[in-house]
Amino acid sequence: xxxxxxxxxxxxxxxxxxxxxxxxxxxxxxxxxxxxxxxxxxxxxxxxxxxxxxxxxxxxxxxxxxxxxxxxxxxxxxxxxxxxxxxxxxxxxxxxxxxxxxxxxxxxxxxxxxxxxxxxxxxxxxxxxxxxxxxxxxxxxxxxxxxxxxxxxxxxxxxxxxxxxxxxxxxxxxxxxxxxxxxxxxxxxxxxxxxxxxxxxxxxxxxxxxxxxx
Numbered sequence: 731x732x733x734x735x736x737x738x739x740x741x742x743x744x745x746x747x748x749x750x751x752x753x754x755x756x757x758x759x760x761x762x763x764x765x766x767x768x769x770x771x772x773x774x775x776x777x778x779x780x781x782x783x784x785x786x787x788x789x790x791x792x793x794x795x796x797x798x799x800x801x802x803x804x805x806x807x808x809x810x811x812x813x814x815x816x817x818x819x820x821x822x823x824x825x826x827x828x829x830x831x832x833x834x835x836x837x838x839x840x841x842x843x844x845x846x847x848x849x850x851x852x853x854x855x856x857x858x859x860x861x862x863x864x865x866x867x868x869x870x871x872x873x874x875x876x877x878x879x880x881x882x883x884x885x886x887x888x889x890x891x892x893x894x895x896x897x898x899x900x901x902x903x904x905x906x907x908x909x910x911x912x913x914x915x916x917x918x919x920x921x922x923x924x925x926x927x928x929x930x931x932x933x934x935x936x937x938x939x940x941x942x943x944x
Contacts, residue, residue, distance in 0.1 A: 809831070
């Protein structure tokens, strides 16, 4: 069961999202928050797997809350955004968000997004999200020098990282590299551990920042 907290300052939106998510037998909405501070408090008490986070809320907004919540041991954060909020998405990436979903997405898209983020995968399916991640990484390349952290990866792990950067799933990577899916999963784990990354979204950003994506 995937435990979810919803953070949005509009009660009707929170209730609607909760109804949609609770309709899936693998998802349980365990709490709702009206702002970032309340979301942080709920996460401390309820230990959810995923927080569905609105960006613009009174008091503490979703970006500040994401930076507090998205630690190594905290829940993963799925940001709700719109096409005209690119700058917020950049900040959310920097804060550690694991995925992004447009507010006009369908119910099935929302359910799928929660499951993808909960599993540790990067939510890269929407073209806007991938474009934003690529642009975010390009911006950061100008702000910081490339790291040599990738030097510790084996050639096969580098191959896996490149394919992760394309938004490919473990099954797709396994097919591409003629490997067993479990072997790919092991490689992905090694990549994240060696690079000190939390999930696949961070791996994608790392790949673009360091010229590994391809």
